[in-house]
Amino acid sequence: MGARQTEIEVVQNWYETVGEQDVEAALSLLAADVEWNEPDGFFVSGVYHSPDAVLENVLEPSAQEFETFAVQPDRFLNDGSTVVALGSFRATTHQGEQIESPFAHVWEVDDGQIVRLTNYTDTALWQ
Known part of the structure; x- marks a missing residue:
């Protein structure tokens, strides 16, 4: 077993495995009792x-x-068990509309x- x-x-x-569509590997990073928070309106x-x-x-x-959906973190900030990732969602609808929405993800590890995620994004861009 490798280093912790x-x-x-x-x-x-998490971002790498999701980007590679390796769902099994991504889910293995989540605690059994993970708390995953997505904002109202998203x-x-x-x-x-x-x-x-x-x-x-x-x-x-x-x-x-x-049609396409990507979560692209650009910056990571860490304070103990808390990690904040700043980045952008980039999506293309089935009708060809492009959506780009900045996010701040607050993770607890x-x-x-991963025991908790709270997603902060501009939900109006997804309407």
Whole structure:
């Protein structure tokens, strides 16, 4: 077994595995009782409490709702178990409309697993 990943590495690994569409690897990074918070007005709004709920309510709809959907972090800030990722969502609708929306993701990592995510984004851009 390799060295324990830092909190930033765990979060970076999440973005990499999702970008590679390696859903199994992405879900393995989530704690069994993860708390996943998506803002009201976002197309996947809600609070989800398990890897399966994140798959069914966030990852699968993101893939189905859009022709392309990418989550691109540009910067990471770390303070203990908290990691903040700043970046942009980039999507293309099935009708060819381009959407770009900045985000701030606040992650909590405990013992190498993601225990909480809160997504902050401009939900009006998704209407």
